[in-house]
Amino acid sequence: MASADQDQESLQNQNHYLCGSVAAFANIVITFPIHKALFRQQLFGVQAWEAVRQLQSDGLHTLYRGILPPLLQKSSTIAIMFGLYEDFSRLMQLHAPQAPVLLTDSIAAVLAGTAEAVLMPFERVQTLLQDPRHHGNFQNTARVLLQQHGIRELYRGLVPILLRNGPSNAFFFGLRGPIKELLPETKAGQGKPVSDFVCRGILGAGLGVVFYPLNVVKSHARLQIGGEFQSCRVILANVLREREKDGKVSRLFQGVHLNFQSSIFSWGIINATYELLLKML
Template sequence: MDNSKERTLQNYLIAGGFGGICTTLIGHPFDTIKVRMQVVPGLYINSFDATWKIITHEGRTGLYKGMSAQLIGIVPIFALSILSYESGKKLLTKIDEDEQNLKPKKLFLAGMFSGLTTTIFSVPGERIKCLLQMQNNTKKYHGFFDCLVKLLQEGGIRNLYVGTCATLLRDIPSSGIYFAVYETTMRTIQQNTTQKSIWHPMVAGGLAGISNWIVAMPADVLKSRIQIAHVDKYPQGLRSAFREMMNKEGPIGLYRGIVPIIIRSFPANAACFLGIHVALDFFDKFK
């Protein structure tokens, strides 16, 4: 990420939130398809079949189920993610070292720190999002806040944090890859051109998004299964879900829903980093 020593952590916090809004508006329909394919194996032949069936039986709005939960959750998650990443870079920068020239290993570590810090927001948000996305015409939950209240009534705060271990297993390594790929791609592009372009963060963000999901997908499948299941279905949590998947579907089950999420990854993350750069350029211009 282009760095300016005069930018404050507050600038990164706001820019990250704006980037999260951009990525949600572009990518949510693909995320709905991904979750449906992950949780109900065999119901859909492929991504296109899933899209067609959702639109046919639930209308186009079916693709946007759970988006309110995503938007409510994504702003603090992305804001905290960018803030934590920039803070991580500062912590890993030696006195005589330029932050813009940190090696990929340190960028990866800073990204992992980002993935760790966002869990407190991402787990409840994704729990609610997945439950809303899995609803058909028979609705138990009527929107984000209704789902939130019912989950709290049924099991308290603990009920919101179902799937925490799987989320950590997904987000810590994948966030490291995400930011390391983004930064190294931006550096490569900028070394070969003297002109700035909006395409630079879009290309780097898109490639970072694809890299992120290749790493994150197995844990994300398990997370989705755990978060929509009855509380007693997986008594050992992640281990129970993994054991069931290996017995019934084998390793290929860990990449169920990969096609829609890869299709989503490039435009959604391109929009995310474009939004972040637009916000940061705004702060640079009007500071």
């Protein structure tokens, strides 16, 4: 009996990884063009319409250029995010049953977010493939990986990712339940996929706004190839100095509106699909 219970628990844990991976895959395929326009805004500090115009100018054949790295990276990191969070939470509750649930869940979320950073080379490749200035240098994912300056080079921008992932995961897993309870649909027991889409989409988008400057720092750090590794403080100062020339320091948040809108859609798709698949399995 105990063995059967353990097998059932193991299967349920595997389902969290599988559902997270499939949900992320679906989201990337649907939202990739939106995120590509957002990347142009973060990189060049341009308006949304100008980012779209640039993509149109590049041509339809380059619209999905660089999609393989985020497909591999996101399907893996979201699987890790949900799967490891459940695993770590279960282990902590098992070995520290007296500890507050909020504390153990927060630690589990931070650990899961930190583990996600192992796969950040995929984001590094995506950044270089999306930058129009490197279109002539890197034709595909394999070419980027082969022309790097060692393994360490693939982890440029690691610090802002660690500063973002852990805290944002803790807020996400800690607030998703309370926010969902505020929706009348969930109290009535109806419209669960819709409530998952809305509440967690808004939560993910809100966290994206809070940590947006770290994403800007991350994007700029990853565009450097070779040379000295710059700290987050130095990169942020350089970005601010560059944008102060136009008298628009607020352009540090250029693209935040599109980021908020796309994040609602992205996190809505991920969470609604994840919960639906989890229920089916």
